[in-house]
Amino acid sequence: MYIIPLVLYIYKVELQINVLDQRARFVGGGKLKFILILEMLSYKATVNDGIEVHTIILTELTIEHLKQQIAQITQLIHVDGTLIVITDEKGRHIATDENVVNAFADDTVSFHLQFQPKESSNNNEIEKKDEKDKNIILETLDFTKHSNKNWRRENVKAAKMVEEMITKNEQGLIIVDTKKKFGRYCKSTMKGATIVLKDMNIDGNVYVVDCKLQCEGKVSITTQLFVTKNAIIDQQLKQSISPIQWNSKIHYDIPMRLQDLEYKAEESRNKKLLNESLIFLQTYLQISTDNFGPNHSYTIIAYNLIGRIYTNKSEYDKAINTFEKALKIISSLFGLNCIFGAQLYYNLANPYIQKKDYDKAISYYEKSLCICYKFFGDCHSQISRLYNTLGLSFIKKENYNKAIDYFEKSLTIKLEIFGASHIGVTNLYHNLGFCYTRRQEYDKAIECFGKALKIKKEIFGNKDLSLGEIYCSLGLSFQAKAYIDTACQQFEEAYKVYSVALGEPHPKTLKAKKRISMSMDILLMKKRQIKLFFFFLVTFLFIKKFLQKRRWIKKKDICYN
Secondary structure: OOOOOOEEEEOOEEEEOOHHHOOOOOOOOOOOOOOOOOOOOOEEEEEEOOOOEEEEEEOOOOHHHHHHHHHHHHOOOOOOEEEEEEEEOOOOEOOOHHHHHHHOOOOOOEEEEEEEEOOOOOHHHHHHHHHHHHHHHHHOOOOOOOOOHHHHHHHHHHHHHHHHHHHOOOOEEEEEEEEOOOOEEEEEEEEOOEEEEEEEEEOEEEEEEOOEEEEEEEEEEOOEEEEOOOOEEOHHHHHHOOEEEOOHHHHHHHHHHHHHHHHHHHHHHHOOOHHHHHHHHHHHHHHHHHHHOOOOHHHHHHHHHHHHHHHHOOOHHHHHHHHHHHHHHHHHHOOOOOHHHHHHHHHHHHHHHHOOOHHHHHHHHHHHHHHHHHHHOOOOHHHHHHHHHHHHHHHHOOOHHHHHHHHHHHHHHHHHHHOOOOHHHHHHHHHHHHHHHHOOOHHHHHHHHHHHHHHHHHHHOOOOOHHHHHHHHHHHHHHHOOOHHHHHHHHHHHHHHHHHHOOOOOHHHHHHHHHHHHHHHHHHHHHHHHHHHHHHHHHHHHHHHHHHHHHHHHHHHHHHO
C-alpha cells in the first residue's frame, strides 16, 4: 500500500504523519479542520478482564469503539458488572481518544479492565440477597481456624479432586490436615466404598465422596466435613460435627476462579507488575461481593491481598485503610480473636513500620502474637516468626535489649521445631550478632556470627551469596576489637563469595574489596607505628644512657677536684 506523505500546516503547527505508526484521525483547531481516515488499517490488542485474556481488532482508535469491542467480549462473563476503569500495560487510565492513540504507540498493546457490581434498585431483592449471603457463609470454606494461602490452595486442590471423583463415579475420602508446629497443610486421599477412621484427630477438613464413612474409637474433625449426595456418615461423628452438603458452584467453581486470580496476582507481584496484580485482586473482590456479599470471608481475603499490594506500592495510607475495612468485616462476622484477625493485625503493622510509626506497628504485632499464642501455644513456627518480627521492630527503635529478648525467644522455638541446621536459625543468630555489635559486646557478637556462618556452610556450602554478609559482619566485629589481621581475612572471604556470585563490578564486591584495602592500610599504619615506637624507644634509651654517663663523668670530676 502506498501512502503519499501529507504535511498539514495549521496556524504555524506542523503535523507529520508516520506511515509505520498511523493514526485514525488528526484534527486541527480554529477554522480549518482536516481529517485523515485510514480505512485499510486495523489495530490488534489483548484485553484482560481479570478472568480471561481476549484479543480484539480495532478499525479506529477511539474510546467509543474500544468500549464497544470490550462490551462484545465481556457481556457473557460480566453480566452483573459495570465497566469502570480501563488501563494499559503501564497502568495509565484509558478514558479519551488521545489515551487510546497513545496506548498504540507501543509495539504490543494490552488493556486491563475493572468492573463494579451493579446496584439493585429493589430493596426487597437486596434483603433477599443478604439473607442468602448469611446462609452461604455457613457453607463456604471456613477461615476462623485456618486462613493462610496454603489452606486455601490445599482445599481448592481437594475440591478439584472431589469433582474429578464425582465425574469418574469414584468413591473415597479426601483429608486436608495441618502439621502441628510447622503450620503447613497436607492432603491425603483414601478410595473405596467404605472408609474406616480409627482414633484420629484431623485438624482441618474432610471431604466424603459417595462412600460410607465409619469411625472406630475417638475420631474428631476440627473444622469442616463436606459430603456429596450419596455419602453415608457415621452417626457418632455427626454428633460432633455437622456435615455440609457438597455444592459444586460454592465449593469448587467460585473458589477455583478466585484461586486462579490469586495465582495470577502473585505472579504479577513477583514480576513487580503491581498495577496488574491489583487489577486481578480487584476482580477477586468483585466476584466475592457478587456471589457472597460484602460481609464474607472471601471479601476479607480480597481486602487483605489488596492491602498487601498497596504496601508494596508504598501507598501506605491506602493499605491501612484497606486492612481496616477487612478488620471491620471480620469483627462483625467472627470477632477479632481468630487466626484471620491475627493475620490482618500482622499485615496492618507492616505499613506502620514503613511510615516509621514503630509504636503503632509493635502494638499490632503484639495483638497478632496474643491471638496466635491462644490458638497455637508457645511452640509454633508462627509464634517464632512474630517474636522475630518484634525483634526487628525494636531494632528500628534502637532498643537492642528488647530486640535480643525477642530474638532469643524466637531462636528457642526454632531450635525446638527444626533443629540447628535450619535457615531460620542462622538468620536469628545473625540478628543477635547485630544487636550485640550495637551494644559493643563484640565477643558475643562474634560467637553468634560464627554459629550463623557454620550452619549456613552446612546447608549451602562455601559459595552461597548469603555467606558474604556474615563474613563482613565478622570482619567488622574483629575490626572493632582491633584484630585487624583476622578482620582482613573475613573481608577477603566475603570478597571471594561476592566476586564468584555477583561478579567483580557489583557494589557488594567492590565494598568488600574496599574493606580489605582499608584493613591493609590500617595494618600498614600499625606496622609503621610499631617501627616508629621502637625507633623512639631505642633513641630514648640511648639518650638516657648517654646522659647518665655524662652525669657519672661529671660527678667523678667533682670528686677528683
